[in-house]
Amino acid sequence: MIDKERMPVHVAVIMDGNGRWAKSKGLPRLAGHNAGMKAMKKIVDHSDKLGIKYLTVYAFSTENWKRSITEVTGIFKLLVTYVNSDLQELVENNVKVKVLGNYSELPKDAVKSLEKTLADTADNTGLQFNIALNYGGRGEIKEAVRALGEKVAAGQLQPGDITEEMISDELSTGRLHADVPDPELIIRTSGELRLSNFLLWQSAYSELVFSDVLWPDFTPEEYEKAIAEYQSRDRRFGGR
Ligand code: IPE
Ligand code: IPE
Ligand code: MG
Secondary structure, three states: OOOHHHOOOEEEEEOOOHHHHHHHOOOOHHHHHHHHHHHHHHHHHHHHHHOOOEEEEEEEEOOHHHOOHHHHHHHHHHHHHHHHHHHHHHHHOOOEEEEEOOHHHOOHHHHHHHHHHHHHHOOOOOOEEEEEEEEOHHHHHHHHHHHHHHHHHOOOOOHHHOOHHHHHHHOOOOOOOOOOOOOOEEEEOOOOOOOOOOOOOOOOOOEEEEOOOOHHHOOHHHHHHHHHHHHOOOOOOOOO
16 A cells, blocks of 8 residues: 555656567567557556656667667657647646657657647646656766866866756756656666666666566556555665
């Protein structure tokens, strides 16, 4: 059972296992991604019901471009369909959508749909739903270093005055961008035990919960199990 009084403020999810789910059913990989979108929608709705303030999902990494062109274009097509068909519902449910990652490098129609979603939900005040798309943790740290380097070169900042907070602010999750606190809980599905370049800086003290369930089979019940596991942990932050 989960304790509604001790909910994480920010939950981040590595939605993994779509391909294996499809394979186990003798279906093409894209059928797995399609089922994954449906699972994602349920988790967005459920996060809202549970009163979670921020949900971040890892939808496409900077390394996922290594996949076949058919799979990559198929994933973005599904994304456009999802965003367009569910946009009205997101607006009505007061969900605010943000994107982490360089989405301007995505196919044009995907960029257009995303920009519309960002604009149409910008004033919403409910759940903030961050979609990590063309996102990589090391890449965003590099961008932050560059941004601070520019300030140093322009004489606006002394290297010795750089703080951890300044670095956080420059990341895609930082105050200058999506403005999300570090996640208390990171969930990864499909039995893989790694971060795969997700929220490297922000996960310093996150609780990691791994589920063997493949993402398309990840239900609100499984989600609650992961939250219960988080609530059973003793978070010490280096103290005793
Ligand atoms: C996660 O599922 C979705 C993306 C990375 C886009 P995968 O496609 O990685 O599924 P598996 O790991 O091959 O089963
Ligand atoms: C991580 O899954 C990226 C997303 C879920 C979007 P991958 O399937 O790409 O990760 P690896 O390759 O198994 O580490
Ligand atoms: Mg995978």
